[in-house]
Amino acid sequence: MAKIRIPTPLRAYTDGESNIEVAGDTVAEALGDLVAQHPDLRAHLFQDDQLRNFVNIFIGDEDIRFLQGLETEINSDDSLRIIPSIAGGNPPISIGGKQIADEEAPR
Amino acid sequence: MNVQICSALQRGIFDQMEASYPNEGGGFLLGQPQDGAIVIRDIIQVENTFAEEEQHHRYAMTPHDWMRLEDEADERGLSLVGYYHSHPDSPAIPSEYDREHALPNFVYIITSVVMAKAADMRAWQLRSDRSAFDAGTLSVT
Numbered sequence: 037m038a039k040i041r042i043p044t045p046l047r048a049y050t051d052g053e054s055n056i057e058v059a060g061d062t063v064a065e066a067l068g069d070l071v072a073q074h075p076d077l078r079a080h081l082f083q084d085d086q087l088r089n090f091v092n093i094f095i096g097d098e099d100i101r102f103l104q105g106l107e108t109e110i111n112s113d114d115s116l117r118i119i120p121s122i123a124g125g126n127p128p129i130s131i132g133g134k135q136i137a138d139e140e141a142p143r
Numbered sequence: 144m145n146v147q148i149c150s151a152l153q154r155g156i157f158d159q160m161e162a163s164y165p166n167e168g169g170g171f172l173l174g175q176p177q178d179g180a181i182v183i184r185d186i187i188q189v190e191n192t193f194a195e196e197e198q199h200h201r202y203a204m205t206p207h208d209w210m211r212l213e214d215e216a217d218e219r220g221l222s223l224v225g226y227y228h229s230h231p232d233s234p235a236i237p238s239e240y241d242r243e244h245a246l247p248n249f250v251y252i253i254t255s256v257v258m259a260k261a262a263d264m265r266a267w268q269l270r271s272d273r274s275a276f277d278a279g280t281l282s283v284t
Contacts, residue, residue: 044213044223045249079273080246090244092206099206119206122226123193124169124251125240126200126233 038110040070041117042077049076058116063093064106066116081118090121144279145180146225146250146266152186153283156254157261159188160229164259166198167191169228171212172250173221180282181224181250187212201240202228225250232257235265237276245269251276 037057042050050056056073060066071078081091093100094117100108110116160168170188174181189208193201209223216223226249230238235255237245245251247269255263266279 043209043246044216045246048248094206094210117210119209120246121203121206121244122169122189122209123201123203123240123244124226124228124253125167125202125238126230 037112038066038114038116040066041115043118043120045120046077046080046118049080050074061109062106063095063100063108063110063116066110067093067106090123092119092121093117094119144250144266144268144277145282146183146252146279147177147180147282147284148183148252149284152183153264155186156227156252156264160254160256160261161259163191163229163231164256165231167193167200167202167229167231169202169204169226171208171223172225172227172252173212173216173219174224175221176224183224183250184221185219186227187215199231200233225252227252227254229254229256235263237267242269242273242276245273245276247271247273250279252281 037059039055040058041055047054056070058066058069060069081088095110095114168191170186172183173185173187174183189204191198191202192205193203213223230253233255235253237251251267253265254261264281266281267276268279269276
């Protein structure tokens with residue numbers, strides 16, 4: 037079976053496991069099996085059934101965006117890896133789900 | 144969430160963020176859970192790969208940076224516990240952009256840099272339902 041390596045922050049949803057064996061002939065099927073095994077992962081990988089835009093899937097060193105995307109075929113000995121894109125930036129500001137103006141922000 | 148960082152590592156982040164000013168800078172936090180806290184053991188600077196003209200309010204790393212540092216953390220018996228970045232001339236609190244790109248169970252340390260001087264550092268963690276960040280306690284040892 038193919039394996040998927042889980043990024044550190046999401047291992048809380050796989051009982052701490054870093055590598056999960058998955059069934060499937062395509063990346064989509066493999067991810068489907070992954071979230072079937074660990075349903076709490078879904079919200080962090082998908083939004084409206086699409087991969088979140090900061091979630092990258094690699095097969096070895098290749099980004100599936102440069103292959104056939106989720107329809108990329110995989111072999112049973114493939115190692116997949118979920119890699120988050122790290123990005124950040126300053127305002128607008130939101131804390132506790134509430135917008136806060138700069139002058140109101142805690143210092 | 145309680146995050147512990149030694150003063151030398153905090154100073155290292157401040158120095159990097161001040162040198163990056165007026166652009167954003169950042170990097171990864173390597174560490175481990177200990178006695179209910181997240182203890183930062185090392186910081187790894189990572190180049191800002193956002194378009195140069197946007198770097199005054201945006202910071203990004205490549206997926207390959209993540210792969211490389213996650214592997215390094217594993218080899219060192221540590222974990223990739225979070226990442227840090229700066230908010231030039233803005234408060235050290237997360238933006239909506241930060242939330243959209245965040246993961247739970249990960250420490251987000253933000254440094255406010257005002258007029259090229261580090262003015263504030265805070266630690267945050269995304270809620271599991273992704274709705275908002277919660278402030279953590281940052282202990283400098």
